[in-house]
Amino acid sequence: MSDLLGIGASGLRAYSRALSTIGDNIANAQTPGYARRTLELQENQAASNMPLYRSSIKPGGVQITGITRSVDAWLIADARVSSGDAERSGIRLDWLERVEGALSDKSNGISTALTKLFTTADQLSADPSNQALRAQFLQSVDDVASGFRTAAKQLEGMADGVAGAADAAVDQFNTNLSALEEINVGLRKARPGSTNQASLLDERDRLLDKLSAQAGVTATFDQHGAVTLRATASGDTLVSGGVVTPIAVTAGADGRLSYSIGGTPMPIATGTLAGYAEAANHIADQRAGLDTMAMQFANELNNAHQAGVDDGGNPGAPLFSGTSAANLTSTGLNPSQLAVGNATSGNGNMLAIGGMRGAGNPESQWAGHLASQAQATASARAHDAAAATRADAASAARSSVSEIDIDREAADLLRFQQAYSAAARTIQVARETMQALLAAI
Known part of the structure; x- marks a missing residue:
C-alpha cells in the first residue's frame, strides 16, 4: 500500500x-x-x-x-557568425549611403556650380564686357568653394559620428562581457538540470548572441556551461576564470578607428565594431579625396585666371584661397578684376577657361568621383542584402529547434x-x- x-x-x-x-x-x-x-x-x-x-x-x-x-550547438554557432557579418555590412552600408548623400549635388551643389562656371565662361568669351555675366562667373566661383566646404563639413561630422557610435558600442560590448562573467558565476553554483540553470543558460546565450553581433568572438564551455570567451580574429582572451578584459577604441586624426585590448592592437573582422571601422576608413578616404579634388581644381583655375589680364591690364589674381576643401574660399574679386582677356585678345582668357572642359576636366573628374561613390554604395547594398538573407536563414534554422x-x-x-x-x-x-x-x- x-x-x-x-x-x-x-x-x-x-x-x-x-x-x-x-x-x-x-x-x-x-x-x-x-x-x-x-x-x-x-x-x-x-x-x-x-x-x-x-x-x-x-x-x-x-x-x-x-x-x-x-538547442543545436552548430546551428547556434552558424547563426552567430552570420549575424556578425550582417551587422558589419549593415553598419557599413548605412554610413556609405550617408556619404553618398553628402557628396550629392542636392546636398552641396558642386556639380551645378561647376557647370554654371564653365557655361558662364563660354558666354563671357562671346560678350566679354557684360558685367552681369562677370558677376555670375564670380558667384559661380564662390558657389564651388562653398560646395566643397559644405561637403567637407558634412564628412567631418560623419567621422565624428562614427567615432562616437563606435565608442558607445565598445562600452556596450564591455558591459556585456561583465554581464557574461556574472552569468558564469551563477552557472557554477546552479544545480544541474534545474530551472535556474536553464534560465542562466538562456541569458548566457542571449549575451553571446549580442557579443557575436558586436564583434567576432569564440566561446568554449566548461562542465557547468560557464564560458571562456576569446576574440576570433586575434585569439585574445576576453572572459576567463573570473577575469574580464575590456577592449578600447581610438580615433585617429583623420577619423580612422583602431581597437585594442590591454594596450595591444586588436583586429576585428566582423560585427558592428568592424562595420564602424570600415565606415570610418571610407569616410577618411573620401575626405582625403575631396581635399585633393578641391585643391586640384582651385590650382587649375587659379593658374588659368592668372594667365589672363583684367580691365586695367594687370595679371589676373587668384580666384581661390585655402589649403583644403574645408577652408576653400573665393578671394572676393570684383567684376573689373576678372581676367577675361589675355595678351592677344579681349576674350582670350575666357576662351582658355571654357576650353578646360573635356576629358579629365574638373566637371568630369567630379562626376567620376560621384560615380565611384555610387558604385561603392551599390556594392555595399548588394553585400548587405546577401548577408541579411543568410543571417535570416541561419536564424530560422536555429529557431526551428528552439522555438x-x-x-x-x-x-x-x-x-x-x-x-x-x-x-x-x-x-x-x-x-x-x-x-x-x-x-x-
Missing part, C-alpha cells in the same frame, strides 16, 4: 513540474533567446533483493532527472494534465483501500 502511495506521490511531483515547465514555454513563446524546455522523466525503481535481475525490480513511480533545453510550438505545448499540456489526474486518482484509490482495510479490522 505504501508503494501505491509512493507511486502516486511521485507522479504528482513529476507532472506538476512538467505542467510548470510547459507553462514557462507558453509564457515565453515570444521571448527572444528563450529555448524550449523539456522535463526529463524516468522510471523510479523500487528496492529489490536481486538488483541485477530485471524481473525482480518493482516499479516505484517516476522521478525527474532534469530539464533540457532544445515554441503552441500546438505542441497544448498537446503536452493536455497529456500531463491527464497524467496528473491519474496520479491523484492513484493516491485516492490507496486511501480508500486503506480505509476499507482498517474498517474491516
Whole structure:
C-alpha cells in the first residue's frame, strides 16, 4: 500500500513540474533567446533483493532527472557568425549611403556650380564686357568653394559620428562581457538540470548572441556551461576564470578607428565594431579625396585666371584661397578684376577657361568621383542584402529547434494534465483501500 502511495506521490511531483515547465514555454513563446524546455522523466525503481535481475525490480513511480533545453550547438554557432557579418555590412552600408548623400549635388551643389562656371565662361568669351555675366562667373566661383566646404563639413561630422557610435558600442560590448562573467558565476553554483540553470543558460546565450553581433568572438564551455570567451580574429582572451578584459577604441586624426585590448592592437573582422571601422576608413578616404579634388581644381583655375589680364591690364589674381576643401574660399574679386582677356585678345582668357572642359576636366573628374561613390554604395547594398538573407536563414534554422510550438505545448499540456489526474486518482484509490482495510479490522 505504501508503494501505491509512493507511486502516486511521485507522479504528482513529476507532472506538476512538467505542467510548470510547459507553462514557462507558453509564457515565453515570444521571448527572444528563450529555448524550449523539456522535463526529463524516468522510471523510479523500487528496492529489490536481486538488483541485477530485471524481473525482480518493482516499479516505484517516476522521478525527474532534469530539464533540457532544445538547442543545436552548430546551428547556434552558424547563426552567430552570420549575424556578425550582417551587422558589419549593415553598419557599413548605412554610413556609405550617408556619404553618398553628402557628396550629392542636392546636398552641396558642386556639380551645378561647376557647370554654371564653365557655361558662364563660354558666354563671357562671346560678350566679354557684360558685367552681369562677370558677376555670375564670380558667384559661380564662390558657389564651388562653398560646395566643397559644405561637403567637407558634412564628412567631418560623419567621422565624428562614427567615432562616437563606435565608442558607445565598445562600452556596450564591455558591459556585456561583465554581464557574461556574472552569468558564469551563477552557472557554477546552479544545480544541474534545474530551472535556474536553464534560465542562466538562456541569458548566457542571449549575451553571446549580442557579443557575436558586436564583434567576432569564440566561446568554449566548461562542465557547468560557464564560458571562456576569446576574440576570433586575434585569439585574445576576453572572459576567463573570473577575469574580464575590456577592449578600447581610438580615433585617429583623420577619423580612422583602431581597437585594442590591454594596450595591444586588436583586429576585428566582423560585427558592428568592424562595420564602424570600415565606415570610418571610407569616410577618411573620401575626405582625403575631396581635399585633393578641391585643391586640384582651385590650382587649375587659379593658374588659368592668372594667365589672363583684367580691365586695367594687370595679371589676373587668384580666384581661390585655402589649403583644403574645408577652408576653400573665393578671394572676393570684383567684376573689373576678372581676367577675361589675355595678351592677344579681349576674350582670350575666357576662351582658355571654357576650353578646360573635356576629358579629365574638373566637371568630369567630379562626376567620376560621384560615380565611384555610387558604385561603392551599390556594392555595399548588394553585400548587405546577401548577408541579411543568410543571417535570416541561419536564424530560422536555429529557431526551428528552439522555438515554441503552441500546438505542441497544448498537446503536452493536455497529456500531463491527464497524467496528473491519474496520479491523484492513484493516491485516492490507496486511501480508500486503506480505509476499507482498517474498517474491516
